[in-house]
Structures are given as structure tokens and as C-alpha cells.
Amino acid sequence: MTSTSRRGGWRAVLPRWSPKLGIGLALVGLIALFGLVGPLLLGDPNTVRDIGLTPPGGQHPLGTTQTGQDVLAQLAASTRGSLQTGLLVGLLATALSGLFGVVGSYLGGAVDELFSLASNVMLVIPGLPLVIVIAGFVPADQRGSWTIAVVLAITGWAASARVLRAQTLSLRNRDYVAAARVAGEKPWRIVANEILPNLLPILASQFVFAVLLAILNEAGLAFLGLGESRSSTLGTMLYYAQNGFALRRGAWWWFVPPGAVIALLGCGLSLVNFSIDEIINPRLRDTPLRRGRARVARTSPPPAEHRPDAVLTVTGLDVVYRTDTPVHAVRDVSLTLRRGEVLGLAGESGCGKTTLAYAVNRLHRPPAEVTAGSVVFHDRDGTDVDVLNLPPEQLRAFRWSKLSMVFQGAMNSLNPVTTVHSQLDDVLRTHRPGMTERQRRERCAEVLRLVGVDPRRLRSYAHELSGGMRQRVMIAMALLLEPQVMIMDEPTTALDVVVQRGILDEILRFRDELGFAVVLITHDLPLLLEVADRIAVMRAGEVVELDTAERIHQDPQHAYTRTLLASFPSLAGERRDYLVPATALPDGGSR
Numbered sequence: 288m289t290s291t292s293r294r295g296g297w298r299a300v301l302p303r304w305s306p307k308l309g310i311g312l313a314l315v316g317l318i319a320l321f322g323l324v325g326p327l328l329l330g331d332p333n334t335v336r337d338i339g340l341t342p343p344g345g346q347h348p349l350g351t352t353q354t355g356q357d358v359l360a361q362l363a364a365s366t367r368g369s370l371q372t373g374l375l376v377g378l379l380a381t382a383l384s385g386l387f388g389v390v391g392s393y394l395g396g397a398v399d400e401l402f403s404l405a406s407n408v409m410l411v412i413p414g415l416p417l418v419i420v421i422a423g424f425v426p427a428d429q430r431g432s433w434t435i436a437v438v439l440a441i442t443g444w445a446a447s448a449r450v451l452r453a454q455t456l457s458l459r460n461r462d463y464v465a466a467a468r469v470a471g472e473k474p475w476r477i478v479a480n481e482i483l484p485n486l487l488p489i490l491a492s493q494f495v496f497a498v499l500l501a502i503l504n505e506a507g508l509a510f511l512g513l514g515e516s517r518s519s520t521l522g523t524m525l526y527y528a529q530n531g532f533a534l535r536r537g538a539w540w541w542f543v544p545p546g547a548v549i550a551l552l553g554c555g556l557s558l559v560n561f562s563i564d565e566i567i568n569p570r571l572r573d574t575p576l577r578r579g580r581a582r583v584a585r586t587s588p589p590p591a592e593h594r595p596d597a598v599l600t601v602t603g604l605d606v607v608y609r610t611d612t613p614v615h616a617v618r619d620v621s622l623t624l625r626r627g628e629v630l631g632l633a634g635e636s637g638c639g640k641t642t643l644a645y646a647v648n649r650l651h652r653p654p655a656e657v658t659a660g661s662v663v664f665h666d667r668d669g670t671d672v673d674v675l676n677l678p679p680e681q682l683r684a685f686r687w688s689k690l691s692m693v694f695q696g697a698m699n700s701l702n703p704v705t706t707v708h709s710q711l712d713d714v715l716r717t718h719r720p721g722m723t724e725r726q727r728r729e730r731c732a733e734v735l736r737l738v739g740v741d742p743r744r745l746r747s748y749a750h751e752l753s754g755g756m757r758q759r760v761m762i763a764m765a766l767l768l769e770p771q772v773m774i775m776d777e778p779t780t781a782l783d784v785v786v787q788r789g790i791l792d793e794i795l796r797f798r799d800e801l802g803f804a805v806v807l808i809t810h811d812l813p814l815l816l817e818v819a820d821r822i823a824v825m826r827a828g829e830v831v832e833l834d835t836a837e838r839i840h841q842d843p844q845h846a847y848t849r850t851l852l853a854s855f856p857s858l859a860g861e862r863r864d865y866l867v868p869a870t871a872l873p874d875g876g877s878r
């Protein structure tokens with residue numbers, strides 16, 4: 288029963304250090320310090336003097352108000368007031384959204400319906416007018432920071448509850464939550480131990496956002512005269528400046544400082560929020576990927592001399608996962624895929640097969656980074672495509688139409704809420720905008736027929752298909768645009784041997800008919816010996832041997848290949864040991 292905190296330690300839920308986070312924290316920290324310490328050092332902000340509207344200078348660095356109050360002292364007290372309201376609202380709104388979003392959706396049934404209805408109703412009521420109406424009902428002398436915080440929290444939790452609900456619905460179906468349920472854990476323990484730790488980054492982001500929104504909304508309310516009456520905030524400062532005609536009288540020092548503090552605080556909180564968002568969605572972390580691409584562009588080796596029959600040339604490819612302890616998952620891999628051949632990629636689990644396939648397709652995501660090497664696609668029309676340096680729009684057009692992929696666990700890759708037809712159709716709409724609806728429908732039916740699935744299944748949803756059918760649909764999707772290369776990552780591993788055999792035979796038949804090349808990734812070496820033309824054996828990120836299937840079978844050169852071959856028991860032969868880890872080989876697996 289894992290959870291984020293247990294899997295990666297608390298560091299997993301902390302934002303990564305970046306200039307953005309540094310600037311955000313510095314801004315928020317400095318303003319918070321000013322709000323905390325300022326009122327202690329700058330004296331009473333309400334002291335009235337007979338030096339009204341004095342410009343900044345000397346005794347009053349930010350000048351005075353109409354009634355001679357020191358603007359700097361007022362600014363410090365108001366910053367404290369605004370921060371206090373923001374934090375109160377943040378805590379209340381996050382607690383409410385947690386209750387309505389997490390608890391409701393975990394319990395399900397009528398509770399979920401009711402909580403969901405409540406959040407939907409709150410969402411459709413426009414926020415600010417509702418705040419104005421509620422605040423207007425509270426008598427002015429009772430509008431303290433708690434009252435305003437409650438009003439703002441009541442109107443500010445619903446959007447966040449929707450996000451949390453969606454995430455909880457997804458989490459409650461994960462295997463580790465099901466395992467906790469089966470193990471007899473109480474619902475509140477499952478929410479606290481299994482679900483909440485995985486929601487921490489989202490909760491943190493929603494909290495920061497609620498604080499930011501509360502400070503802005505409170506300023507808006509106060510500016511309209513509906514703010515706190517018993518304490519001062521940045522909004523009330525602006526309200527009094529407006530009432531004292533500060534703008535008309537040229538007293539900029541009265542309204543610019545509170546406006547600037549609100550803007551800087553908003554900016555700081557937003558930057559912190561963006562950094563937290565990157566934990567939730569690692570794709571937002573653009574730096575490693577861009578750095579990786581830039582480095583690839585600079586250090587790409589000169590295009591390898593390629594054979595005229597080559598369709599893909601990979602040269603010196605290196606992929607590193609930039610985690611706390613970097614993992615060098617692919618090391619200096621060079622290989623050539625020939626037109627129309629089946630190239631098998633074999634090796635034990637974790638040797639880097641999937642990472643290599645993703646990098647070739649440029650599907651790798653941070654923390655994966657291509658640190659060196661090149662991938663060149665040799666198109667039928669004679670042009671060479673430098674895949675790692677393709678601009679995004681060209682890359683989008685290139686993928687799937689020239690090089691498609693059947694993902695590991697492909698049977699679970701179908702979208703559960705749309706039909707097979709709409710998923711196949713989407714691919715055609717994107718890549719072949721000139722096709723009419725009828726042509727698209729015919730093409731979808733044609734590829735389904737090709738993979739042995741009744742075209743009437745176009746109307747089906749994923750859950751209405753068997754595992755083998757889903758796998759075939761994914762293969763049909765990969766065939767849809769007649770690519771020249773198909774990368775298949777363990778395409779049949781989850782299927783029984785009879786279905787597996789049927790699907791592989793068909794892939795070979797299509798290959799003969801359509802002439803595309805296949806990179807077939809599997810740890811099932813006997814299978815590759817049967818279906819592949821050539822086999823590359825990977826170990827610890829390196830291709831240790833690449834040869835024809837026949838030679839790999841008859842005369843393997845590398846000790847690791849021999850170990851791999853020996854680890855598959857023969858039905859007719861003697862009993863032998865299973866795979867011995869390469870590291871346990873006497874020579875460490877070297878030749």
C-alpha cells in the first residue's frame with residue numbers, strides 16, 4: 288500500500304528548486320516579514336498628526352495620509368491584516384473543498400451526489416456578486432477578519448472541490464487503494480493514508496491559489512466599502528485613499544504602495560503556485576527537456592553513414608533520467624533499422640528497452656533527457672528527418688504517419704469513454720484533414736478488418752472488447768496511416784499464447800503486404816528468434832549484441848546473450864536454472 292509520501296519521501300511532494308520558485312518565495316517571504324515585523328517597529332498606524340498629505344521624505348518615508356497618519360506604518364499593519372485574512376480563507380476554503388471533494392467522492396453514493404450538487408450550485412453562482420450580497424447583509428460593526436474570511440471561504444471552495452473530486456475518483460480505483468480496502472483498513476484511514484498524501488501537491492496548489500484569490504477579493508470588497516471594519520487591510524487603505532480623493536489631489540504615495548504590495552504578493556504567490564503545479568504535471572517542467580534537446584542539437588554526431596535500405600538510423604543515443612540519483616538508462620546505442628525488417632529488441636526487465644523506444648519517437652518526458660546522439664528517419668521519398676531536432680508542429684505530423692507505436696500495456700491505452708470509431712477517426716481527422724467522413728469511416732472499417740476485428744465493433748467502447756480485441760484495435764490504430772516504421776513495445780505480453788501467436792502472425796503478414804519495418808520489444812527471446820530478422824540484445828542500457836536471429840540462436844557472441852538464451856527452458860531438454868542476473872556472471876557479462 289503505497290502513497291506518494293512513502294514512495295518518494297516528503298521530497299516528492301515539494302516543488303523543485305527553480306528561479307521561478309526562488310523569486311516567488313522571496314517576494315512572499317519579504318512581504319510576510321514586513322507584515323510581521325513592520326507593525327512592531329513602525330509604531331501606531333492610527334496616530335493622527337496635523338501634517339496631512341505630506342509627500343514621502345524625512346520622518347515619513349512613504350508620506351502621510353489626509354489626517355497625517357504615517358503611510359508606511361499603515362502599510363505594515365494593512366499587509367498583516369491582508370495576509371491574516373488570506374491565510375484564514377486559504378485554510379477554510381481548502382478544508383471545505385477537501386470535505387466536499389475528497390470525502391464525498393471516496394464515500395460515493397448519495398453523499399457524493401449531494402456534495403457534488405452543492406459544489407455545482409456554488410460554481411454556477413457568480414462569485415464576486417455573491418460575496419458582495421453576503422457581506423452586505425453583515426452589519427458594518429460586525430465585519431471582523433473572521434466574518435470576512437468566512438464569507439470569502441463560502442464562495443471560494445467549489446472549483447477546487449471539483450478538481451479534488453476528479454482526482455479522488457481516479458485514485459480510489461487504483462490497485463493500492465483496492466488492496467488497502469481488501470486488507471480491511473477503515474475508510475477514514477484509507478482517505479488519510481492512501482488518498483490524501485497523493486493529493487498533497489494539488490491541495491497545496493489550491494491552498495496557495497485560495498490565499499491569493501482571498502487577498503484580491505478582500506481588497507475588492509474593502510474598496511467597495513464592504514471590507515473589514517475592525518482591522519485594516521490593503522483593501523481598506525485603498526478605500527480610504529479613494530475616499531480622500533488621493534488620485535485627484537496627486538497623493539500617489541497613499542494608494543501606490545498598497546496597490547504595489549497587492550501586485551507583488553499576487554505575483555509571488557502565483558510563481559509559487561506555478562512551481563507546485565509542476566509537481567502535479569511534470570510536463571510543465573520544460574527546462575530538462577529543452578536543455579536536453581539543445582544539447583542533442585549541439586553534440587549530435589555527424590549523421591551515420593547509412594545503408595541505402597535503412598529506414599531509421601540511431602547513432603550514439605544516450606538517455607538519462609535526471610532523478611536525485613541520475614539513471615543512465617540508454618548508453619551510446621547505435622543501430623540501423625532496415626526497410627521492411629523485424630528488428631527484435633531483447634533484454635531483461637529494466638535494461639532500457641522502453642526508454643530507447645520512447646526516445647526514438649521523442650516521446651520521452653522529464654525527468655528523461657536525451658543527452659547525446661541522433662535519430663534519423665530515411666523517408667521513402669529520399670529525405671532524411673532529424674527526429675530529435677524536429678520543430679513541434681513537424682514532429683506532430685511525423686509521428687504516427689511515418690513512425691507509429693503500440694505501447695506497452697496497449698490493451699489499456701484505449702479511452703474508456705469514447706467509441707473505437709471516434710478514436711480511430713480522431714487520428715484520421717488530425718493527419719488526413721482532406722478525407723471526407725465517408726472515406727474516414729471506410730478506412731476505419733478497413734483497418735479493423737485487417738486486424739481481424741469485425742467492423743461492427745467500431746461502435747463499441749473499450750470495456751465491451753476482450754483483451755485480444757483491444758490489442759488488435761491498438762495495432763489497427765498504429766496501421767491506420769500506413770507508417771514506414773512501427774515500434775511495438777511488448778504488444779502481446781498480456782495475452783495467452785494462442786492469441787499472441789495469432790496477432791504476431793498477422794503483424795508479419797501486414798509487414799509483408801505493406802512493407803513497413805517493425806521494432807519488436809520483448810524480453811521473450813525465443814519468440815524473437817522465431818519472428819525477428821535481426822535481434823539487438825540490451826543489457827544495462829547498452830546494445831551488447833546485434834545480429835541476425837539465426838546467428839544469435841546458433842552462435843551467440845556475448846556471454847549475456849548466451850545466459851539469456853540458456854535461461855529459457857526447453858520443453859524437451861533437461862531442467863535448468865532460470866535467468867542468472869548478468870551482474871552475477873563470472874566476467875560481469877562482458878564478452
Ligand SMILES: Nc1ncnc2c1ncn2[C@@H]1O[C@H](COP(=O)(O)OP(=O)(O)OP(=O)(O)O)[C@@H](O)[C@H]1O
Nearest residue numbers: 608610614616635636637638639640641642643810
Ligand atoms: N521515470 C523514471 N525515473 C527514473 N528512472 C526511470 C524512470 N523510468 C524508468 N527508469 C529507469 O530506467 C531504466 C530502464 O527502464 P525501462 O522502462 O526503459 O526498462 P525496460 O527494459 O523497458 O523494462 P521492462 O521490460 O520491465 O519494461 C530502469 O532502470 C528504470 O528503473
